[in-house]
Amino acid sequence: MPSTFDPANQRPNAAERYTLSPDETSNRLIFANGSASHVLHPVWLRERTEEDGTIDTGSMQRLYDPALLDADLRADAVEDSDGATTVTWSDGHVQRVDHLAVARELGWEHDPIAIPKPAAWSVEPAPFPxxxxxxxxxxxxxxxxxxxxxxxxxxxxxxxxxxxxxxxxxxxxxxxxxxxxxxxxxxxxxxxxxxxxxxxxxxxxxxxxxxxxxxxxxxxxxxxxxxxxxxxxxxxxxxxxxxxxxxxxxxxxxxxxxxxxxxxxxxxxxxxxxxxxxxxxxxxxxxxxxxxxxxxxxxxxxxxxxxxxxxxxxxxxxxxxxxxxxxxxxxxxxxxxxxxxxxxxxxxxxxxxxxxxxxxxxxxxxxxxxxxxxxxxxxxx
Ligand SMILES: [Fe+2]
Missing domain, CATH: 3.60.130.10 (Clavaminate synthase-like)
Known part of the structure; x- marks a missing residue:
């Protein structure tokens, strides 16, 4: 299934471009922008794929068991482009990774459908809700x-x-x-x-x-x-x-x-x-x-x-x-x-x-x- 991600419309700040690249010393991948980086486990990323045949497009539920993915999964090829990365995994699966979706899961980007964080109050909130x-x-x-x-x-x-x-x-x-x-x-x-x-x-x-x-x-x-x-x-x-x-x-x-x-x-x-x-x-x-x-x-x-x-x-x-x-x-x-x-x-x-x-x-x-x-x-x- 093609991603609905549109980097031109959704990336909030072009100066803060994200990149996804293989780690030189392990099977991990590095997700980064100008000010932060995070090591991603390959299975964590692979089980988020939404490519054709991997999920039911109505319910968005998986059509396979990610527990059966190869424990030694690694990225054979990583091709970074504007706003997304195409990863070819060692099991043959090709996945387009939506940078904004990853950034939102890491809490680096505002998610418009996420519920607001609670603000603790020790005196009556003003203005009163x-x-x-x-x-x-x-x-x-x-x-x-x-x-x-x-x-x-x-x-x-x-x-x-x-x-x-x-x-x-x-x-x-x-x-x-x-x-x-x-x-x-x-x-x-x-x-x-x-x-x-x-x-x-x-x-x-x-x-x-x-x-x-x-x-x-x-x-x-x-x-x-x-x-x-x-x-x-x-x-x-x-x-x-x-x-x-x-x-x-x-x-x-x-x-x-x-x-x-x-x-x-x-x-x-x-x-x-x-x-x-x-x-x-x-x-x-x-x-x-x-x-x-x-x-x-x-x-x-x-x-x-x-x-x-x-x-x-x-x-x-x-x-x-x-x-x-x-x-x-x-x-x-x-x-x-x-x-x-x-x-x-x-x-x-x-x-x-x-x-x-x-x-x-x-x-x-x-x-x-x-x-x-x-x-x-x-x-x-
Ligand atoms: Fe009560």
């Missing part, structure tokens, strides 16, 4: 809202319908609504003389929703239908920023939070759920991948007491950061407002409110991160 509910077909507004969501971990939409149940359609614009044992939508409301703890007006500290699920729901929507109560402001805190800040304060403690397994449990009547993870999840390079915070549902493994000394110190230290009012975004949801937040990165809560002051009715639901990811790519192309 509040946007009018985009009209149908207003792709630019949807993209801007999604970029705010990826950057800050949340966005608040204003001016959505206030009919009960309308959240399902609102959230469906971004992904498939995930049903839980609380239903497709769940209600958060109060009324005088409550008969259930769910209807109490007490403060809710920074927490992860459903930390006991596998997988933990990654995005929560909260839709305000009625809010006549005094108080009850929504609160958010950035778990990414808190994790980074705590790592700087107490590296050993932070490591304990990333390595010590915790079980999150939900037991109600005959419904029992449990899920295990460290409080802070990291990628293999140590970078932040997610956080679960629940002061009501977390039970650490019975590891040795010395490790628990460090773990408990760190859990207290991290919670102190997460519950620090100066780190919070605090805002009142008005009727028609919808908060969309990353439940794997941010922790959410609520200030207490006066029960007798008026009705407060919100509805919530969950979708997964791949929904907005897919939508963004579709709109950005």
């Amino acid at each position: 509040r946007v009018a509910w985009p009209a149908e077909g207003d792709d630019a507004a949807v993209l801007a809202a999604l970029d705010a969501f990826w950057t800050h971990g949340f966005v608040v939409f204003t001016g959505t319908p206030t009919e009960p149940g309308s959240l399902e359609q609102i959230a469906s614009r971004f992904g498939i609504v995930r049903e839980t044992n609380f239903g497709l939508l769940f209600d958060v409301f109060s009324k005088p003389n409550p008969v259930d703890l769910a209807y109490t007006p007490i403060e809710l500290k920074a927490h992860t929703d459903n930390p006991y699920r596998r997988p933990v729901p990654s995005i929560q929507f909260l839709h305000c239908l009625v809010n006549d109560a005094t108080g009850g402001e929504s609160t958010l805190v950035d778990g990414l920023a808190a994790s980074e800040d705590y790592a700087a304060i107490d590296p050993d403690g932070h490591r304990a939070l990333t390595e010590t397994m915790v079980t999150y449990r939900y037991h109600y009547a005959n419904e029992r759920l449990a899920s295990r993870s460290p409080i802070i999840e990291t990628d293999t390079d140590g970078s932040f991948a997610g956080i679960r915070n629940s002061d009501r549902l977390d039970f650490v493994d019975a590891v040795d007491a010395d490790t628990l000394d460090i773990f408990f110190r760190a859990r207290t230290g991290l919670r102190t950061l997460l519950n620090d009012p100066s780190r919070r975004a605090t805002f009142l949801l008005a009727p028609g407002d919808v908060m969309m937040m990353n439940n794997r990165r941010l922790l959410h809560g609520r200030n207490s409110y006066e029960l007798e002051s008026g009705m407060r009715h919100l509805q919530g639901c969950y979708i997964e991160l791949d929904g907005p990811d897919m939508l963004r790519k579709k709109l950005a192309l």
Whole structure:
């Protein structure tokens, strides 16, 4: 299949030309431009081929198993031209290598369909990510809202319908609504003389929703239908920023939070759920991948007491950061407002409110991160 790469249109800076050349001392290849170089493994490059017969052009899935490629694969010929290189491999395959695609995989070039990198915040983001509910077909507004969501971990939409149940359609614009044992939508409301703890007006500290699920729901929507109560402001805190800040304060403690397994449990009547993870999840390079915070549902493994000394110190230290009012975004949801937040990165809560002051009715639901990811790519192309 011919490459769709057009160097004349897509290479951002002609002065920064890329080259691909064989390494003199090994079967590796050197990808370079004026200021950087990277050694490429031949199989890494060869398994990215999109030449005729190697992939299904509809699904872009491979038609062969790259695990069966020759482990000693090498480039017999490398012919560099403007914006691309043609490599003739030792197994006879001829591959045109798109320089821009390689540069994007190495993180050297901006990828227009990649999701924006998160920006950690330890005080409320300014300007506050509040946007009018985009009209149908207003792709630019949807993209801007999604970029705010990826950057800050949340966005608040204003001016959505206030009919009960309308959240399902609102959230469906971004992904498939995930049903839980609380239903497709769940209600958060109060009324005088409550008969259930769910209807109490007490403060809710920074927490992860459903930390006991596998997988933990990654995005929560909260839709305000009625809010006549005094108080009850929504609160958010950035778990990414808190994790980074705590790592700087107490590296050993932070490591304990990333390595010590915790079980999150939900037991109600005959419904029992449990899920295990460290409080802070990291990628293999140590970078932040997610956080679960629940002061009501977390039970650490019975590891040795010395490790628990460090773990408990760190859990207290991290919670102190997460519950620090100066780190919070605090805002009142008005009727028609919808908060969309990353439940794997941010922790959410609520200030207490006066029960007798008026009705407060919100509805919530969950979708997964791949929904907005897919939508963004579709709109950005
Ligand atoms: Fe919650």
